Amino acid sequence: MNESIPRYEVLIVGGGVVGTALLYTLSKYTDIKNIGLIEKYSDFGLVNSASYNNSQTLHFGDIETNYSLDKARSVKQMADMVMRYLESDKENSSGNKLFSKYSKMVLAVGKNQVQELKLRYPSFSELFPHLKMIERDEIEKIEPRVVEGRDPGQEILALVTEDGYTVDYKRLSHSFVDKALSKNPGLDIHLNTKLLKISKNDTYYTVLTDKGEFRSTVVVIAAGGHSLMIAKSLGYGKNLSLLSMAGSFYTAPKVLNGKVYTIQVAKLPFAAIHGDPEVHSDSVTRFGPTAKPIFQLERYNWSTFSEYWKTFGMGLSPIISLSKIIFDKVLFNYIVVNFLYDLPLIGKRLFIKQIRKIVPSLKLDELRYAKGIGGTRPQIVNNTTRKLEMGEAKLSGENIIFNITPSPGASTCLGNAYSDTFKIIEFLGDKYKFDQKAFEKDLM
Ligand SMILES: Cc1cc2nc3c(=O)[nH]c(=O)nc-3n(C[C@H](O)[C@H](O)[C@H](O)COP(=O)(O)OP(=O)(O)OC[C@H]3O[C@@H](n4cnc5c(N)ncnc54)[C@H](O)[C@@H]3O)c2cc1C
Secondary structure, X not given: OOOOOOEEEEEEEOOOHHHHHHHHHHHHHEOOOOEEEEOOOOOOOOOOOOOOOOOOEOOOOOOOOOOOHHHHHHHHHHHXXXXXXXXXXXXOOOOOOOEEEEEEEEEEEOHHHHHHHHHHHHHHHHHOOOOEEEOHHHHHHHOHHHHOOOOOOOOEEEEEEEEEEEEOHHHHHHHHHHHHHHHOOOOEEEOOOOXXXXXXXXXXXXXXXXXEEEEEEEEEEOOOOHHHHHHHHOOOOOOEXXXXXXXXXXXXXXXXXXXXXXXXOOOOOOOOOEEEEEXXXXXXXXXXXXXXXXOOOOOOOHHHHHHHHHHHOOOHHHHHHHHHHHOOHHHHHHHHHHHHHXXXXXXXXXXXXXXXXXXXXXXXXXXXXXXXXXXXXXXXXXXXXXXXOOOOEEEEEOOEEEEEOOOOOOOOHHHXXXXXXXXXXXXXXXXXXXXXXXXXXXXX
């Protein structure tokens, strides 16, 4: 064996919030010492985890009306882990603020939505005891611009809570890495190192990068949409493709005090449009995200165009699936309109109609397209069922895990790390221990 080739027990590929949450969990709560991480860019959290690329929300499931009660229960458990971590790291030594806390509400507009929210409230308020149902007067006290200029005859209702966490997931990635290094200074972290090819023999994986070769008994791929491309190169996930749904944002001067979500359209797996204060500046309100399909795995990065097609797969099957999904009437209309939102002049004029459901008196000249802002969500297309799958996907193979992470992948990063850690211990033949009790005491 070549002694100069680094050899690990666990190698993580991808330094976003998902990969770094796992690095932290393994370093703090297991006795595995020989761990590596490679990231193709010069810093952690520069892709979807960057604060300018996502909506910065810690999703609990209380104001996301696309979540069923069961889904909300499972997302809440994982979001609680991040919330506990954030609260415990509030006074971190770097002085970098990881989050801001604002109120958050979901707003029902019109008779049908009000009825829907009323029906939802009893069961959701059991799971989220801080959730309050409020009417026009109280909405006005918390968010005056939601009521200003609104037709007095229009019914509105909201569910509101003070537990609105707005998170800088890039900074959170850094915090995970710092904490992991303080527990295990021997961690081997390689930035500017891109996985080019991966292969396996009987005992280990060989990861070929632009900086040389690495070997590892277990590999976890936490590379967003690229995880599926890498999985396919090893023969996994062949029945899956990706719909890469880019999200754009518009900004306005402060018109909201906290987060205001709208009611979800049932068939859509993307969060409904919402207005949020920026994590580091409440003088800016950000509206979005929009959702339009692009043929790239990373937004604004044309070198990922060919990679997208590798992930999409060859043959008729993915084309049939995608056509079936896209030509569904609800989704098709939605996508067409969302394309228009990105166009100069007309986009702003169309999008303001959506925003005025939240802030009826918003003026056109208050609104700006946030250029270069917004990532892309790798939504899974299942070519067997020909359906768009909701939420994250995890593929597990021989000593390898692939995490594909559309929204709310940042909110569930520690929950994901928790389940990956069990699997990794199992892969390594129970040679190592996961101090599950300590993890649960700290974070659950
Ligand atoms: C518009 C939008 C809004 C969103 N809003 C929210 C929200 O409010 N709340 C929420 O919880 N989630 C939200 N999400 C989802 C969330 O941003 C992602 O789920 C999360 O950031 C995924 O983290 P990750 O570490 O898996 O991916 P990333 O942060 O994308 O990290 C993957 C890393 O892998 C690296 N990589 C890729 N290929 C290679 C390779 N070959 N070699 C080495 N490294 C590689 C990349 O450089 C990158 O750093 C949103 C997403 C979008 C696009």
